[in-house]
Amino acid sequence: GENVEQHPSTLSVQEGDSAVIKCTYSDSASNYFPWYKQELGKRPQLIIDIRSNVGEKKDQRIAVTLNKTAKHFSLHITETQPEDSAVYFCAASRGFQKLVFGTGTRLLVSP
Amino acid sequence: SQTIHQWPATLVQPVGSPLSLECTVEGTSNPNLYWYRQAAGRGLQLLFYSVGIGQISSEVPQNLSASRPQDRQFILSSKKLLLSDSGFYLCAWSTGPKQETQYFGPGTRLLVL
Numbered sequence: 001g002e003n004v005e006q007h008p009s010t011l012s013v014q015e016g017d018s019a020v021i022k023c024t025y026s027d028s029a030s031n032y033f034p035w036y037k038q039e040l041g042k043r044p045q046l047i048i049d050i051r052s053n054v055g056e057k058k059d060q061r062i063a064v065t066l067n068k069t070a071k072h073f074s075l076h077i078t079e080t081q082p083e084d085s086a087v088y089f090c091a092a093s094r095g096f097q098k099l100v101f102g103t104g105t106r107l108l109v110s111p
Numbered sequence: 112s113q114t115i116h117q118w119p120a121t122l123v124q125p126v127g128s129p130l131s132l133e134c135t136v137e138g139t140s141n142p143n144l145y146w147y148r149q150a151a152g153r154g155l156q157l158l159f160y161s162v163g164i165g166q167i168s169s170e171v172p173q174n175l176s177a178s179r180p181q182d183r184q185f186i187l188s189s190k191k192l193l194l195s196d197s198g199f200y201l202c203a204w205s206t207g208p209k210q211e212t213q214y215f216g217p218g219t220r221l222l223v224l
Contacts, residue, residue: 032209032211034211034212034213036215042217042218043201043215043216043217043218044155044201044215045215046212046213046214049211049212089154089155093211095211098145098157098160098170099157099211099213101154101155102154103153103154104153104154
């Protein structure tokens with residue numbers, strides 16, 4: 001079955017810096033890759049997703065890139081702000097199937 | 112628009128007691144429904160998913176069970192809780208042509224003492 005690895009487990013940046021979180025997946029048939037943000041004590045919320053027919057997708061300060069050959073995808077956050085502090089989860093699925101989640105990255109943005 | 116509800120929001124139960132958590136979705140029909148557990152500071156573990164009424168797939172052997180008595184209702188149960196059942200229980204739904212994107216409910220925080 002699918003296996004998703006996520007790095008780093010913790011990431012500390014200064015406000016205004018960029019943050020990059022990376023995930024690798026094992027199933028070459030996976031074709032859908034969402035990213036969720038979970039604030040302390042809250043539910044995970046979808047922030048961006050990408051499908052395998054696209055190499056990059058941007059939404060304001062957030063972007064996701066996908067390298068199907070290498071089977072990895074990354075979340076990029078530019079101009080980080082303290083409110084970006086949260087745990088971020090990547091996931092992968094083959095479509096119509098259950099999502100397999102990474103282990104999460106705790107992002108801390110210091111003012 | 113679609114809305115997902117979970118209750119209770121918080122629950123403290125003694126070891127060996129039964130459990131029933133409820134999840135309901137509004138504003139959509141025939142959703143896929145999921146139960147996840149998240150231990151403190153950990154990732155998301157898929158427990159059960161359902162593609163329709165009465166159809167339940169179990170992902171992890173354990174003392175929990177799930178049922179889907181109605182199209183938009185998903186219930187997580189246990190006959191006897193263990194200490195290790197403590198955690199944050201999240202229900203999620205997906206729908207649409209590809210049914211890929213999952214949206215989470217507010218969660219139930221369960222503490223077993």
